[in-house]
Amino acid sequence: MGVEGDARTVRVARATGLAKLLGLCVAMGVLVAAVLFPVFGGLGVMSNQAVDTIDKVSYSVANVDPPGLTTITDKNGDPIAYLYSQDRVMLRSDQISKTMKAAIVAIEDHRFFEHHGVDWQGIMRAAVKNAGSGSVQGGGSTITQQYVKNYLAFAVTDDVQEGYKKAIEQSAARKLKEIRIALDLERNLAQQGKDPMEVKDEILTRYLNIVPFLYDIYGVAEAARAYFGTTADNLTVPQAALFAAMVNQPGALNPYTNPEGAKKRRDVVIDKMAENQMLEPNDPVENKRLAEQYKNEPLGILPGSTPDLRPNGCINAGPVDGFFCEYVLNYLQRAGIDQRTLKRGGYTIKTTLDPKASEEAKRAAESTVPQNARGVANAVSIVEPGKDRHRVRALVANRDYGIHAERGQRAFALPTTMTGFGAGSIFKIFTTAAYLQEKGGRISQYVSVPPSYTSRVFKADNGPWTVGNAGRYNSSMTLTDALAQSPNTTFVELEEKAGLRNVVDMAYKLGLRDSLKGVDENGRPLKPGDKSVYDKVLDSNMGAFTLGVTPVNALELSNVAATLMSGGKWCPPSPIEEITDRHDKKVPIKEAPCEQVIDEGLANSLVQALSKDDQEGGTSARAARAEDWGDRPIIGKTGTTEYFKSSGFLAATPQYAGAVLVFNDDSNPQSICANPGRQCGLRTEGGAFGGNIAAPTWFRAMKPLHDGSPVKELPQADPRYR
Structure with missing residues (x-):
């Protein structure tokens, strides 16, 4: 017949149907001209705005996809989590079996291939029946109309119950709107150059992609997986017939609760x-x-009390990957992609997660601090250095990601959550960097190491501020040795010389972005009127900043190491490799650009200055020997806070940068002791420090990741700083 013939047929059908409906409406006293006319011809009875609204809905039905399943994968493309408001995977026509299409046509609309969106014979029969009953009931709906109804119920609103209620409302206005949109849909598809059979196949495919099958399962792709453990292109006649049976009464014909009826x-x-x-x-x-043969077959659904439901959200990403998943969602939220969009968009989010790095880091974290250790979290972050990107490879903790606190689980992202206890002497890196940059210092110059030091610049609440060392040291040593051995007095004096603002600015530039300007002094996100840590440190002239007393997290510490190992190039710690939509088109995201935050020569010199921590006399040397690290060069710096309430280790090779942060994670903070990691009251000595709890975790995680890889030398110091 062709497209023109189809269009003429539709016009004739509309006119014939209008005349019949008008007659019936008078008899029934249900339909009114104010509803009828704009739908079928726009005779001016209703406003143009109402007609425009229907036109917009028609466009949406024809062109806008319904909500779909978003999949989060690791760097290899293996799924780690799913997000959805409706568990739906969109299929092409060739991915749905002909048997499935036949079953739907047979039971729902056996004249589907004969009409143009509306079965006027069926409508007339339904109208006569309704007229006889004195009410407006259902009946006569084609598959095209049912697609429209389901689309309006499930695709245009977040409130499925309310959307469904409106979509099935028994009123003439709703029915006529549905008819108008169904006719528009088939006509618009025909005008796109599709032949009549292509139009019908397109509508069948759309219908089978959108219909619900209970438990937030939508469309035959997920129904086939959930009910039968198969794919939609492999559905058998009995399986397809069950789905065709369920589509209009999925609750009443649930095969798990009503197998006989189903x-x-x-x-x-x-x-x-x-x-x-x-x-x-x-x-x-x-x-x-x-038919008799197929009817003798059992339902054949998967065993259990419900279908194989798809897990939804990071809480189901598992004990290892949940923290990383949570960071992905937070990162995308800040990039302008909120969870509502993700739950409806049908995206594939390929992340930077390295499953081997994640597993090894998890194993290492639990080996030094047991999973169920009361009040002690051991968080590990691993970032891959680079001058174009800093890819986050692992975010784990000794805790499992989950909601059962009594089992040692946590449902907040420990490696990216600020701890208010600080990271201790790791912050001496920032003082050193500022001193080298601002005062022309040298990494091999000798610095004084007094047993105590009273600052001429920084004050305590009750007068002069005096700081002491935690051990005995020579009266002087090179700046490189000072970083490895970590006397407090030396770095307070250097902080005075460099200037506190320069030290804090250096910390920000190297990677403590959120730690300094995103939270208050307790590590909580800023609210209007709150002072950031950055402002608090400067306003109070906080000399203890170099001793690492302000909030921080493991992720930002690891990114500091990545910045140093990348020649001073800071990049946001990104968990995203790429995002594609349901049509395999790349979705751009707004990420902060990389910045050359310090001169490459200064960065390389800092790398050399930090290269002795694992050697004799360094604070992580014992851990390196115990874990058989060998002679692979690293940078490293340990840290421990007052009363042993937290400790950390920042370290890196050219291949991987990582940080470990051990801290209290309950409401009753105490000192932390090692071997195994645990709370041990409140003490001033004998607790765990960076070298005997955080450093062993780092070496245990990193050793298997480097096994078999080439030993890469550290960059050489710039002569200006050497």
Whole structure:
């Protein structure tokens, strides 16, 4: 017939249907001209705005995809989590079996291939029946109309119950709107150059992609997986017939709660398929025989009390990957992609997560601090250095990610959550960097190491501020040795010379972005009127900043190491490799650009200055020997806070940068002791420090990641700083 013939047929059908409906409406007293006319011709009874609204809905139905399943994967493309408001995977026509399409047509609309979106005969029969009953009931809906109804119920609102209620409202206005949109849909698809069979196949595919199957399962792709453990292109006749039976009454015909009713309706569908010669074309006898054969088969659904439901959200990402998943969502939120968008968008989010790095880091974290250790978290972050990107490879903790606190689980992202206890002497890196940059210092110059030092610049609440060392040291040593051995007095004096603002600015530039300007002094996100840590440190002239007393997290510490190992190039610690939409098109995200925050020569010199921590006399030397680290060069710096309430280790090779932060994670903070990691009251000595709890964790995580990889030398110091 062609497109023109189709259009003429539609116009004739509309006119004929209008005349019949008008007559019936007068008899029924249900439909009014104010609803009818704008739908079918726009006779001016209703406002143009109402007509425009229907046109917009028609466009949406024809062009906008319904909500779909978003998948989060690791760097290899293996799924780690799913997000959805409706568990739906969109399929192409060739991914749905012909059997499934036949089953739906047989039971729902056996004249589907004869009409143009509306079955006027069916509508007339329904109208006569409704007129006889004195009410407006359902009936006569084609598959095209049912697609429209389901689209309006499930695709245009977040409130599925309210959307469904409106979509099935028994009113003439709703029915006529549905008719108008169904006619528009088939006409618009025909105008796109599709032949009549292509139009019908497109609508069948859309319908089978959108219909619900209970438990937030939508569309035959997920239904096939959840109910039968198969794919939509492999559905058998009994399986397809069950889905066709369920689509209009999924609750009443739930095969798990009402298997008898579901089978009875399934068998009706099979009989309809046989009646319409869909089992064996042009052979009524064989159709009947096959129907009896298929009806004798059991439902065959997967065992259990419900289908195989898809886990939803990071809480189901597992004990290892949950923290990373949470960071992905937070990162995308800040990039302008909120969770509502993710839960509806049908995206594939390929992350930078390295499953081997994650597993090894998890194993290492639990080996030094048991998973159920009361009040002690051991968080590990691993970032890959680079001058174009800093890819986050692992975010784990000794805790499992989960909601059961009594089992040692945590549902907040420990490696990226600020701890108010600080990171201790790791912050001496920032003082050193500022001193070298601002005062022209040298990494090999000798610095004084007095047993105590009273500052001429920084004050305590009750007068002069005096700081002491935690051990005995020579009266002087090179700046490189001072970083390895970590006397407090030396770095307070250097902080005075460099200037506190320069030290704090250096910390910000190297990577403590959120730690300094995103939280208050307790590590909580800023609210209007709150002072950031950055402002608090400067306003109070906080000399103890170099001793690492302000909030920080493991992720930002690891990114500091990555910045140093990348020649002074800071990049945001990104968990995203790429995002594609349901049509495999790349989705751009707004990420902060990389910045050359310090001169490359200064960065390389700092690397050399930090290269002795694992050697004899360094604070992590014992841990390096115990874990058989060998002679692979690293940078490193340990830290421990007052009363042993937290400790850390920042370290890196050219391949991986990482940080470990051990801290109290309950409401009753105490000192932390080592071997194994645990709370041990409140003490001033004998607790765990960076070298005997955080450093062993780092070496245990990193050693298997480097096994078999080439030993890469550290960059050489710039002569200006050497």
